[in-house]
Every structure is written in C-alpha cells, then in structure tokens.
Amino acid sequence: MRDAMTPVRVRFAPSPTGSLHVGGARTALFNWLLAKQTKGTFIIRVEDTDEARSTRESEKSILDDLKWMNMSWDEGPEIGGPHSPYRQSERKDIYKKFAEQLIADGHAFRCFCTDEELEQKRAVAEEAGVDAKYDGTWRDADPALVQQKLDQNEPYTVRFKVPRGKVVFIDDKVRGRVTWDVDASLGDFIIMRSNGMPVYNFCVSVDDADMQVTHVIRAEEHLSNTLRQMLILEALKFTPPVYAHCSLILGSDRSKLSKRHGATSVKQFSEQGFLPAAMMNYLANLGWNDGTDKEIYSPEELCAAFDLNRIVKSAAVFDMDKLKWVNAQHLRAYSIDDLKPIVLKALTGTDQPVVPMTILDESLSKPLHFDSFSRLATKIAQRDMEVTTDSLRLVGSCLQYDINTTLLSDEHVIEVLQSPSLPIVISTLIKDFDSQVLPQGMESNFPELWKTYMKSLGKQLGLKGKELFHPVRLSLTGRMSGPDVGDQLQLIALSEGLLHPSYKATLLKDRIELLRSFSITDSIAIASKSVSDRSTTVE
DSSP: OOOTTSOOEEEEOOOSSSOOBHHHHHHHHHHHHHHHHTTOEEEEOBOOOOTTTOOHHHHHHHHHHHHHTTOOOSBBTTTBOTTOOOBGGGOHHHHHHHHHHHHHTTSEEEEOOOHHHHHHHHHHHHHHTSOOOOOOTTTTOOHHHHHHHHHTTOOOEEEEOOOTTOEEEEEETTTEEEEEEHHHHOOSOEEEOTTSOBOHHHHHHHHHHHTTOOEEEEEGGGGGGHHHHHHHHHHTTOOOOEEEEEOOEEOTTSSBOOGGGSOOBHHHHHHTTOOHHHHHHHHHHSSBOOSSSOOOOOHHHHHHHOOGGGBOSSOEEOOHHHHHHHHHHHHHHSOHHHHHHHHHHHHHSSSSOSSOGGGGOTTSOOOTTHHHHHHHHHHHHHHHOSSTTHHHHHHHHHHOOOHHHHHHHOTTHHHHHTOTHHHHHHHHHHHHHHTTOSOOSOSTTHHHHHHHHHHHHHHHHTOOTHHHHHHHHHHHHSSSSOSOHHHHHHHHHHTTTTSOTTOOOOOHHHHHHHHHTOOHHHHHHHHHHHHHHHHHHHO
C-alpha cells in the first residue's frame, strides 16, 4: 500500500461533453489538494473517446473553470508533460500496443462474432433465464481459424479473457474493502471495438498505468468500473493505484443534484458572483472534514489540512444558503483594497450598470474623488453582500430614495411614523440643510463632521438612541435599515460625475425637497393599509 504522504500522482479526467458540474469540480479539488499537500503531481487527462459528443469547446470550458478556481495542473492539455499526449483521442497507438501485448500474453483474444450473432446469443440466454454474458465462442479458438479470419480481413473486436474462479478486492479509502466474484460479475469483455476504437475501461487502465497514477479519487458511480480496470492492470503487470470513491452530491430533496435544483455548473456560480476560494472551501466541506468544527478555510489551509482518510462515506447535500454564507465569510475577510476591483466590476458588468464600464480603464484619467467613492462603495457592499453581484443592489439602493416602497413593505415603519420625534427631526434637518449646518458629504473630513452633527442634533432636540437615529435614517435614506446613514450621504455626494448616464441618484438636496412636502398623516394611512392588506391576504 502506498503512503499517502509521499508525493502522489493524481489525475482529474473529465469527458468534454458539457460544462464542469460541481460534482466534477469537487473530484478535481480532492485530487488537487492531495497533490498539493504531498508536493505531488496533478494531471489533467481529457477522456474524449466519445467522438460523437466530445468537443474542444467543452474541453476549453472545463479547463477555464479549473483555472477560475485556481486549480492549476502540472501535466495535461496546454502545458504537456512527460506522458503526452493527454487527450485519449490522441493516444490510440498506445492503446493498440497494449491490446496487442495482452493478446500475445494470452490475456485477450480476437472475437469475430457479428452483431447479429451476439444479439441471437443474448436472446437465447434471456429466454433461458440466465445472465446474457459472452459465451466464450472465440476465447480458445483454433489459432489457424483465427489466422484464416485475419487473412480474409474479417472485422473483429478484442475481448479481455476474464480469469475463471477469481476474486478481486480493493481497500477503498472511502468505502473500505470492496470484493467482487469475477465469475458472477462479468464475462469476457470488449477492450477494442471492431473499428479500432478502444473502450473506456481499457483506456483508463492503460492511461493510469502509463501516467504512473498512484491514487484515483473519483465519484462512487465509477466503482463498478474498478473490477475491469483491476483485471487489466494485473494482466499488464502494473501496480494498481489506491482508490477512493466519493459519494454523490445530492440536492435538497436528497436526489442526485441536477439542473432542477438550480445552478450546478462552475461557470454558473462564477457568473452569479461566488469567489473561487469560497467555492473551493465549500466543495471541500461536501464530504470531507478535518475532525474539528472549523468551516472557513483559505486554499492554503485546505492544502495543509486535507486528508484522504477524512473523506466521509455518506452522501453530501448541496445547500445554496450555506454556500452563500461561506462566500460571505470570505468576502468579509477581504481588505477594502483587494475587494474594490471586484465590487467595481459588479457595478459595471450588467445591462443597467451603476457606473460606466470605462471607469475600469486604468489609462483614463478619473475625478479626484473616484478612489474615495470606490472605497466607500466597497465598504457599503462588503457589509451585507453574500455574492459579489449583490454590490449592484446594495450600492444602488443607497443612491436611491424610495420611501414609498418602505411604507408599503416594512410594517415597522409605522412605529417611526407615529413617533413624536419624527416631525421635529424632519423640520430640523430641513432647517439645517438650508442654513448649511447639515454636512453635505463632499467634505474631506465628512465622517467626523457627521458624527459631530448627530451628537449636536441629539443634544439640541433632547433625543437619543432609536428616538433619534430611526427618524434620521427614515428621513434621509427613505429606509428603515441599511448601512451607516453618514456613509450613504457621503456616497451620494461622491457619486456625482461618476454614474452611468442612464442611472440617476437622488441627491441630498432632492431628498430635502421631498421632505418639505412629506405628510406623516398620509404616510401612516398608507403604511397601515398595506399592513392590513397583507394580513388579509395571509388569512
């Protein structure tokens, strides 16, 4: 048995017939982590023998997703390596050589049965109620008859000669000992089709041996393939790898994760605003733990902590809410400087951007207050964002003033509307704006000025706590909750000249104008009716 702490050679072998599913991404991750931890080799091998469905576009998409997750490979497509080529479609001569070796050593044979003959044999077996395994017609055929068929250019398949009375077992790192009675499990199986194309299990066995793969970490659905691969490796006199078959990832209803459960491909998650490190963190937690209560890991911590023996046997359930929580924790850990370009990209990369795409062009000169705006926007987004695309909503809502929506949707607004402090707060804010006592937001020391102003306002009106802060928040932001009011006012001021032409912010002066005509009585009536309507709907 190989020591898992010595340098390993592991492979991720995707079929380029679609996008990279989260299950495949987790498989790639477990292999990558083991390679990194042991200072081993992570190989990408493209299993594209299904020529009808495999495409280079799918291959590129899968490789791009792996790059997005920062899982670089040591050997494989684009970079090559000592065991090139790394696409099965380009390794046909290698498979042919090993098939001929098996025939020469008596472990395989040529079968000249036609499709019609095989179908007839299958029908007879089914009618007799027996397993429709290959009946061995050409297994021990007269060599002269075989040569005669070859001389006549008769088409043939190459079948592996399954040894009689053999028992095969593996000590799987996840599932424990798995044993197969070979006679009860399979008959002589095809390894090369009549058109010269190798069969999947033969390709995998040859490739794992030729590429000196030491550990095979893959999904449990491949467990049934292991018997054939073990027999082939033994016949070729290769040491089999250590196997670890991981359980499937299930949806919330505990069925196999599929598109009906929502996003399932890595590309979808990247587009929805998840971070590569968070995706890596969450996928590692699906079926693995280090024996502690720790849930948040950096990639470096995962590489140090990963242990093949800690992969659990039970299936993992994909939880979108938990993934968002993990992503939010990673976002909180970013510095403002590191998070700023991510937030700016989110603010520009939609059909209705807050700021124009050109703002990202480093060659263009920008207003002096651009950096202050982008840092403050990042601070505001970081407070509540779960995914990076939340930035658009979180920053955008601070630039808008929609008190009517609050009246219709937030039942707690009635308490503030009925507060005796609200009228005096509104009138004082209007007066202080007109006399320029209320800070405007563009001052270089605005945070200090705002703090001083609020302290003075509370003292002047004899208000403190929620009797002061709730009326001020509702009056100036139009909402009952959100980022610091001072941060929002400063963001509004700093946004001037930086917003996309189609995006209109509600400036402080416009908010004050709306307050001049604001009717508390009418607002209470609107909010009360909304609460009543919702209650009636629920009943």
